[in-house]
Structure formats: structure tokens, C-alpha cells
Amino acid sequence: MLLSMTGYGRESQNYQDKTISVEIRSLNSKFTDIKLKIPAKYKDYENDLRRLLAERAERGKIEFTLEIKSIHGDDDFALNMPLFKRYASELRKIAEELHISQADIFSAVLRLPNVIATDTENIDEAEWEAALQTTYKAIAHFDAFRQAEGQAMENELQQRVQNILAGLPLVDPHQEERVSRVRQRMYQNLEEYLGKDKIDENRFEQEILFYLEKMDITEEKVRLEQHCNYFLQELASPDIAKGRKLSFISQEMGREINTLGAKAYSSEIQRLVVQMKDELEKIKELVANTI
Numbered sequence: 001m002l003l004s005m006t007g008y009g010r011e012s013q014n015y016q017d018k019t020i021s022v023e024i025r026s027l028n029s030k031f032t033d034i035k036l037k038i039p040a041k042y043k044d045y046e047n048d049l050r051r052l053l054a055e056r057a058e059r060g061k062i063e064f065t066l067e068i069k070s071i072h073g074d075d076d077f078a079l080n081m082p083l084f085k086r087y088a089s090e091l092r093k094i095a096e097e098l099h100i101s102q103a104d105i106f107s108a109v110l111r112l113p114n115v116i117a118t119d120t121e122n123i124d125e126a127e128w129e130a131a132l133q134t135t136y137k138a139i140a141h142f143d144a145f146r147q148a149e150g151q152a153m154e155n156e157l158q159q160r161v162q163n164i165l166a167g168l169p170l171v172d173p174h175q176e177e178r179v180s181r182v183r184q185r186m187y188q189n190l191e192e193y194l195g196k197d198k199i200d201e202n203r204f205e206q207e208i209l210f211y212l213e214k215m216d217i218t219e220e221k222v223r224l225e226q227h228c229n230y231f232l233q234e235l236a237s238p239d240i241a242k243g244r245k246l247s248f249i250s251q252e253m254g255r256e257i258n259t260l261g262a263k264a265y266s267s268e269i270q271r272l273v274v275q276m277k278d279e280l281e282k283i284k285e286l287v288a289n290t291i
Contacts, residue, residue, distance in 0.1 A: 042066060161283065
């Protein structure tokens, strides 16, 4: 099973005269990065929520939002009147002294720290349990989203790797052709430079063998096929967190494809190599978005 690093989940439920809402979003990230947006009264439970998300989300940039709203619209908040009056008085004095308009003093005071204070009383255990159950349900939706995305990505990854494997047998006909072409070109160059009578045929054959050894791409093809099969094997494994391993395997695939291109000496093989590289880049993009 493959999990996408991108996910979304939301759940709401009523508790007494309140609505508890939980929303979870995740984006790509090399590491686990959890950001919480929770009411002040839930600060004591912040570590519990972080642990829960770290265990279930595995990896990614995770944004968690917990909202508690009154069903009747009378959310707990209070206006700190003594502080409001003190701020307003001081601002009026400054405005009069500097001859500045006092029209916006009211809205300015409301934006100052601690003028509007939310209720920070401790929550009871039953409310925390309701918030926790809502969180579990949101995580379930979040997981379902990532599994659906992951399945689509797994299907595409399988197809991309199979496309690379399908390109390997197409290299064979051009492999022999390029050998005869390189041999002929080298002989013609020697003939033009030294003259046909001065060519040492035995020495030429030895040099050709040495040169063809450096051109041989059999090992690269075998290793690329092995890496592709290993990738498919890991893709089908029951492990959930396998994005990093798949990334490492795709890097090895890239090395073999690049070496094939460097040793190609054939426009047709180069064309096949370009197609393989295109498939590999799409594989890397997909793997980068997996857990």
C-alpha cells in the first residue's frame, strides 16, 4: 500500500451546546512538520495531539485546526473594560498632543493585546474526550484521502517502470548495428590517415576489441532491469513508509540510464534513453509525494 503525502480530512460533531470541528491538511515535506491551531484552553493537550499526529501522519507538513464554537453563537469571550479604558485614555492624550484625528481610536484599541480575552478556563475530561473522538474521525477521513491518492500514484508508478522495462529489449537491435557502424568508421579514418596498405589488421582488431569493451552496455541493461524489478517489489510490499527507499532506487535507475546514454553511440538508442529519462522524471515526481 502506498500513501500520498498530500491529504485532507475534516470532521464535526456537537457536544452539549458546542460544535467541535477538526480539520487536517498535509503537504510535501522531507520531514514531519506539525502546526497546530487550537483554542487556548486546549494548550495542555497540545503534546498529546502532536504525538497522535506524528504517529498517524508519518511524514509531511501537517496543519491541524481544532475549533470549538457555541451552537447559539455566544462564544466565550470578554472585553477587558479597565484595560480598554486605559488604552483609550492614553491614545486620546497622544492624539490631542499631536493633533491627530481620534476617529479610529475605538477600532485601534480593540486590536491591542489582551483587550478582548477568550475564556481560558480548563475544559472538563468529557469535552476533551469528545474533541479526541472528533480528531480520530478526521484522521480516518485524512487516511482515506491519502490511500485513494496513493493507489492512483501506485498504479501510475507501476506503468512508468514497466515502460522503462519495455524499452530495454528495443535497445538490442541497435546495439549490434552500432558496433558494425563504429568499426567501419574507425577503419575508414585509418585508411584515410595511413593508407590501406599500412593498416596492421591484427593490431586494428585488438584496438577494436578494447574499444568495444568500453562501449558494451550489457551490464547497465542488466542492472537497470534489476533496479526496476526491485522498485516494483518494494512498491508491492505491505510497508507504509517506503517513499525514501523508492527514491533511492529511482536514483540508481537514473545512474544506469545515464550510463546507457553515455555509451550509446547510436541516435536510436539515445532516443530510447530520452524516453526512459522522461519516464524516470515522472517517477521521481510521484515518489516525492509519497510517505
